[in-house]
Amino acid sequence: MAAAPLVGGLADVVFDHADEEPHRVALGRKDADGKWQDVTSAAFRDEVLALAKGLIAHGVRFGDRVALMSRTRYEWTLFDFALWAVGAQSVPVYPTSSAEQVLWMLHDAEVSAVMVEHEDHAMTVASVIDRLPQLKRLWQLDAGAVAELVEAGAHVEDEVVHRHRRAVTPESVATVIYTSGTTGRPKGCVLTHANFMxxxxxxxxxxxxxxxxxxxxxxxxxxxxxxxxxxxxxxxxxxxxxxxxxxxxxxxxxxxxxxxxxxxxxxxxxxxxxxxxxxxxxxxxxxxxxxxxxxxxxxxxxxxxxxxxxxxxxxxxxxxxxxxxxxxxxxxxxxxxxxxxxxxxxxxxxxxxxxxxxxxxxxxxxxxxxxxxxxxxxxxxxxxxxxxxxxxxxxxxxxxxxxxxxxVHIAEDGEVWVHGSHVFGGYLGDPKATDAVLNDGWLATGDLGSLDEDGYLTITGRKKEILVTSGGKSVSPAALEERVRAHPLVAQCIVVGNDRPYVAALVTVDQEAVEHWLTMQGRQQLAPGELVRDPDLEMEVRRAVVAANTAVSQAESIRTFRILAHQFSEQHGLLTPSLKLKRKAIEAAYETEVDALYR
Incomplete structure (x- = not known):
């Protein structure tokens, strides 16, 4: 078992590894031609230090919060460790976030600077910047942000960064990560260097x-x-x-x-x-x-x-x-x-x-x-x-x-509770929400589960997602949805039935799989509107539903379903960035289709 760290912060290993094994390949990054190039421990240390000096030159101070809005790329890791080297806190923002979501997170976290990937992200931030008086700096990766910061910090002594780095303790806040917001406005989870270490x-x-x-x-x-x-x-x-x-x-x-x-x-x-x-x-x-x-x-x-x-x-x-x-x-x-x-x-x-x-x-x-x-x-x-x-x-x-x-402990109502040094300290500026989930160091996860005789955990659903039919039957939709999705033609499935007489489902199909399926049948490709009415496709989806129903009682089984013409997408606000279903949003967007399932 790894011991909880007593001193230092996350950036320290970058400098320690460079001293111990300067020539070890630590990372790979793509060059302009798309070829992978090796980055040694020493080279990464030098880049982190140079960027950290640039951040200081641009006014980033110990404890400041800086937002990072980008896809997964080398520069994000570089920024993370440079920010941690100066004792700043990073606030990650999904690159697909809307202007209102960006506004909420940057305002709630009192962000003083933001790094974005490209012009579209910059425009998103710019559209709400008049409501963010504390935001002082915006850097754009694709417009040379790293080179600009490195140049700005060239005159800063290395020791200035090291003084900041030595002031970081395990209890220092490393990052504020916002929840995906499936059930409401995202909350900022405050995670320390100790949590991550x-x-x-x-x-x-x-x-x-x-x-x-x-x-x-x-x-x-x-x-x-x-x-x-x-x-x-x-x-x-x-x-x-x-x-x-x-x-x-x-x-x-x-x-x-x-x-x-x-x-x-x-x-x-x-x-x-x-x-x-x-x-x-x-x-x-x-x-x-x-x-x-x-x-x-x-x-x-x-x-x-x-x-x-x-x-x-x-x-x-x-x-x-x-x-x-x-x-x-x-x-x-x-x-x-x-x-x-x-x-x-x-x-x-x-x-x-x-x-x-x-x-x-x-x-x-x-x-x-x-x-x-x-x-x-x-x-x-x-x-x-x-x-x-x-x-x-x-x-x-x-x-x-x-x-x-x-x-891990299973509460009387089946909720999974977790305790350990990786459990966060609370939500940013929200003691009420924190008290609702933390009890003497135990986190009430909101997930339902069971432990077997060997201590292996099985997750059976989420407390807030349990459906209760008008007949009083409680149904956990996740297991049913997972089984329907196991069919190769099915992309997504959402089970509905809250306050309704029985359980039903909305299903979307995998376009690539359907095209292949039609080709193998020697049939012409169909437009989305034709697909949803295709009897052969309906039969395939029915097979998936029947297979899923074998795992539950008759009262919990899916009685009817409807195939939708288009998949649920993050762009339309129906999925979280981690691809989880936003149930309320989907049911609202497809209210007519859901109602039709009960006629």
């Missing part, structure tokens, strides 16, 4: 073995999660502290991500279930297009059975894979599983997943295909992971055990 060092010490393809090789990860989200931020800090070579990829889409996985060749990744679903579905579509759907499905079946047998052996409930199963697994490893791994860069043997639940069968497939996915669970308020599956005993379909130094 404990979380990162615990993950690095307990899960260090999974950072590598094989023992003794270098550890490399490609970060593509949004750095405005606590999960992405924890990956950034853990990589720098844990001496993991770190690369950045700005787009959380399979099309943009896959080429960079191949060129950067990470040894492990941290992702959300959506990425693993995309990799699996793309592999299956490719096999189907080549007339090999049958063998692929057989390979999936063998991978799942093999992983189940390995899981049973790890928990002492089975002997492991039989000789026949091992032979079949070996055969499919050469013809199927190897290609899945190659699509992810070729070196990945381990991955971590969080943000939402992953289907047990998907986790088993990847494990059987040679990529063990360790599912975990956490919140912004717990500085990311509070639980995770241990390397040697993964129980697929659960989010694992409490991380070392953390405790």
């Amino acid at each position: 404990f979380e990162a060092d615990t993950m690095a010490s307990r899960w260090e073995s999974v950072f590598h393809s094989r023992p003794g090789d270098e550890a490399v990860t490609l970060l593509f999660l949004p750095l405005a989200h606590v999960f992405g931020r924890m990956v950034e800090v853990t990589a720098i502290r844990g001496r993991v070579k770190l690369g950045h990829q700005p787009e959380l889409s399979a099309k943009a991500l896959m080429p960079d996985l191949v060129s950067f060749r990470p040894t492990f990744i941290l992702a959300v279930p959506y990425i693993f679903e995309k990799v699996f579905n793309a592999a299956r579509r490719k096999a189907e297009a080549e007339g090999r759907a049958g063998p692929f499905d057989k390979a999936v079946d063998i991978a799942v059975k093999y992983a189940e047998a390995m899981e049973a052996r790890a928990f002492g409930t089975g002997p492991g894979p039989s000789a026949g199963l091992r032979m079949q697994h070996q055969f499919f490893d050469k013809v199927v599983y190897k290609k899945v791994r190659e699509a992810m860069g070729g070196r990945i043997r381990h991955a971590m997943s969080g943000g939402s639940g992953m289907e047990r069968s998907l986790g088993l497939f990847f494990a059987g295909a040679g990529v063990t996915v360790y599912e975990g669970y956490g919140l912004t308020e717990t500085t990311a992971a509070a639980t995770a599956n241990p390397p040697e005993r993964t129980r697929y379909g659960t989010v694992g055990q409490p991380i070392p130094g953390s405790t």
Whole structure:
């Protein structure tokens, strides 16, 4: 277990590592031609120091709050550590945030400066700047902000930065991260240097073995999660502290991500279930297009059975894979599983997943295909992971055990409570909201769950999302939605039924998957308006709904559904930046469609 730090702050390791191993490759960054270039510990230290001097020259002082509004890229990490080096606090802002959201966060956090990525972001800030009297500075990355700041700080002595850095203590505030706001106005979670150091060092010490393809090789990860989200931020800090070579990829889409996985060749990744679903579905579509759907499905079946047998052996409930199963697994490893791994860069043997639940069968497939996915669970308020599956005993379909130094308790009403050094101290300027979730160091998460006999946690839903039908039946929508989404043609599913006579659902489809499906049937492509009325597509979605219903009682089952022409998007205010459904917003936007489900 990692001990809670007694002195110092997050920026210290940048300087310590440069002194200890100046030539070690710490990061990779793309040049103007899109080629990966190595950045050594010493080079990164020099860049952090130069930028920190520039921040001081521009008036950033100890304790000031500076907003960062950008996609995931190298310069964000550079700014984070430069701000921490001068004792300032970063306030991450999603690059897709609206003007009103930006106004709220910058006003609430009393931000004095903001770094944006490009002109569109600058215009968003500019549109509300007259209502932000405390905002004094705006820097734009794509307009040469880093070079401008470095030049401005050239006359500042290095010792000025070091004096600021030495004044940072573990209790100093490192960042204020705003919640995604699924149930109301975002709240600023105040996280300290100690919160991040404990979380990162615990993950690095307990899960260090999974950072590598094989023992003794270098550890490399490609970060593509949004750095405005606590999960992405924890990956950034853990990589720098844990001496993991770190690369950045700005787009959380399979099309943009896959080429960079191949060129950067990470040894492990941290992702959300959506990425693993995309990799699996793309592999299956490719096999189907080549007339090999049958063998692929057989390979999936063998991978799942093999992983189940390995899981049973790890928990002492089975002997492991039989000789026949091992032979079949070996055969499919050469013809199927190897290609899945190659699509992810070729070196990945381990991955971590969080943000939402992953289907047990998907986790088993990847494990059987040679990529063990360790599912975990956490919140912004717990500085990311509070639980995770241990390397040697993964129980697929659960989010694992409490991380070392953390405790999980299930309250009488089923709510998950968490305690540990990674739990935040409260919401910025909101003692009432803080008191509502913190009780003597215990965080009431708002999530519902259960612990099995081995202490593995399963999340079953959120307290605020429980539907109660007019007949008085309580229904947790998350499990149903997850099962419907398991169908390759389904993109999203939202279950409705609050104060209604029965449970129903709105479903959106994956356009790429539907196009492939129509092609394989020898049919012409259909416009979105035609798709929603297509009887064959309706039959496919009905199969997904029927499969989901087998896991619940009749009173909890989805009685009817409607296919929508377009997916829920963040741009239309229907998803959070971490791709969670904004239930109230969706039900309001599709009020007519929901009403039609009950006629």
